[in-house]
Amino acid sequence: MNMMKKETVLSLAALLVCTACGRNFLDIKPDVRLTVPNTVQDYDALLNHIRMNTAASVELGIIGSDEYYIPDGTLTTLSGADERNAYIWATEIFEGDESADWNRAYERILYANMALEVEKITPADKEIALWKNVKGSALFFRALNYYQLAQLFCQIYDAATAASVPGIPLRLEYDVTQRVGRGTLAQTYRRILDDATAAVELLPEMAVDKKRPNKAAGHALLSRIYLQMADYGLAEKHASLSLQLQDDLIDLNTLDPTLNYPFPEDVNQNIEVLFDNGGGAATIVGLARFNADTTLLALYSDRDLRRDVYYFAHTNGATIFGGGYVRSTRTWIGLATDEMWITRAECRARLGDVQGALEDLNHLLRYRFRDGMFDPIKESNAEEVLRIVLQERRKELVMRGTRWEDLRRLSNDPRFAGTLVRMIDGQRYELPAGDPRWVWPIPDNEVELNKLEQNIR
Numbered sequence: 068m069n070m071m072k073k074e075t076v077l078s079l080a081a082l083l084v085c086t087a088c089g090r091n092f093l094d095i096k097p098d099v100r101l102t103v104p105n106t107v108q109d110y111d112a113l114l115n116h117i118r119m120n121t122a123a124s125v126e127l128g129i130i131g132s133d134e135y136y137i138p139d140g141t142l143t144t145l146s147g148a149d150e151r152n153a154y155i156w157a158t159e160i161f162e163g164d165e166s167a168d169w170n171r172a173y174e175r176i177l178y179a180n181m182a183l184e185v186e187k188i189t190p191a192d193k194e195i196a197l198w199k200n201v202k203g204s205a206l207f208f209r210a211l212n213y214y215q216l217a218q219l220f221c222q223i224y225d226a227a228t229a230a231s232v233p234g235i236p237l238r239l240e241y242d243v244t245q246r247v248g249r250g251t252l253a254q255t256y257r258r259i260l261d262d263a264t265a266a267v268e269l270l271p272e273m274a275v276d277k278k279r280p281n282k283a284a285g286h287a288l289l290s291r292i293y294l295q296m297a298d299y300g301l302a303e304k305h306a307s308l309s310l311q312l313q314d315d316l317i318d319l320n321t322l323d324p325t326l327n328y329p330f331p332e333d334v335n336q337n338i339e340v341l342f343d344n345g346g347g348a349a350t351i352v353g354l355a356r357f358n359a360d361t362t363l364l365a366l367y368s369d370r371d372l373r374r375d376v377y378y379f380a381h382t383n384g385a386t387i388f389g390g391g392y393v394r395s396t397r398t399w400i401g402l403a404t405d406e407m408w409i410t411r412a413e414c415r416a417r418l419g420d421v422q423g424a425l426e427d428l429n430h431l432l433r434y435r436f437r438d439g440m441f442d443p444i445k446e447s448n449a450e451e452v453l454r455i456v457l458q459e460r461r462k463e464l465v466m467r468g469t470r471w472e473d474l475r476r477l478s479n480d481p482r483f484a485g486t487l488v489r490m491i492d493g494q495r496y497e498l499p500a501g502d503p504r505w506v507w508p509i510p511d512n513e514v515e516l517n518k519l520e521q522n523i524r
Contacts, residue, residue, distance in 0.1 A: 128471030203269030303414035346398030
């Protein structure tokens with residue numbers, strides 16, 4: 068596809084995105100002069116847009132989690148009401164503003180739905196592989212974004228209640244004039260699973276660029292979904308299938324801990340990355356305010372290289388996180404092999420396979436400790452192994468956007484449920500297990516425009 072045509076195809080998509088996210092989108096009509104995608108290459112170009120891999124919809128979860136704190140005197144300096152309110156788990160979050168997490172996810176879903184129009188094309192023999200890649204990638208992106216939305220704006224998944232509690236609006240085509248209700252949580256997860264499962268069948272084993280998913284990434288996404296649903300058998304199965312395709316781990320001994328951001332500059336050279344996805348740049352977790360949680364830091368032993376590789380000392384005295392898989396101050400929340408090793412270990416522990424859980428956990432930790440200083444964990448009690456695995460999960464997957472998801476699902480388990488606490492400017496704030504504030508409110512403009520049921524806070 069020539070550059071001019073590629074730009075006009077993306078311009079059409081961008082215009083549709085703008086109409087989807089704005090308050091008055093019904094009054095805006097697409098420019099008929101813009102080129103409508105009509106080749107496999109056109110639809111492929113839609114999914115190569117930078118928006119598909121940046122500013123993922125996990126920001127509220129990162130802000131609300133327990134991986135960091137901000138010092139006194141800084142909360143009121145935040146310009147965004149959502150950041151100020153989310154940090155203290157307030158009842159009101161947006162104060163009439165729109166939600167970036169909501170808008171960005173539906174923007175990417177719109178691109179995915181538009182790319183799925185490739186189904187109307189009968190590909191030539193030489194285009195079949197690309198056609199499958201486009202369709203599989205579009206389904207993957209749609210599943211991923213619906214999953215991220217569900218972790219913010221839906222209740223914690225419970226099979227006993229999923230058919231009776233609200234889900235999220237499921238837009239399955241790019242006609243933004245259609246009103247879609249919330250449906251049920253069961254319908255939401257069914258769509259996510261159907262899309263992700265179909266994607267795996269179509270995706271290639273290798274992706275030229277890690278900004279596009281491959282089969283290993285597809286299985287990793289399915290493993291993450293099933294883990295959230297407490298289906299540990301299927302979560303273990305898909306973690307294994309992902310690791311069969313790619314199981315490499317970086318030996319942290321090979322990285323330079325004196326660098327603030329020591330992982331490879333080119334994410335395509337990072338052997339752990341399955342799918343590259345960047346988080347946003349919320350100012351509350353920027354260098355001027357971020358402090359790594361002291362309880363989390365205390366969990367690392369002196370022999371554990373993650374303490375040196377993941378964190379660095381700022382000139383202002385704060386401990387900053389620098390362990391994202393991009394050499395940048397932005398968060399990285401993609402899919403990687405380390406998550407699959409720790410996920411499979413958790414599933415095996417929960418399923419009673421203590422030996423298998425320890426094999427997975429010890430395999431991962433060998434790559435995380437100083438040379439010659441790792442003593443394999445030996446434990447026969449399944450519940451104690453599970454406790455150790457969950458602690459290592461917290462230490463491993465820092466600032467990946469998964470901590471909020473983990474806190475939500477663990478809050479349903481009396482063994483691991485707890486109360487989150489913030490102390491800021493002399494005020495104490497709490498978020499106990501079972502509190503409705505584990506579900507963020509639907510943005511007011513969406514409730515108003517699409518007549519959506521609001522979440523109870």
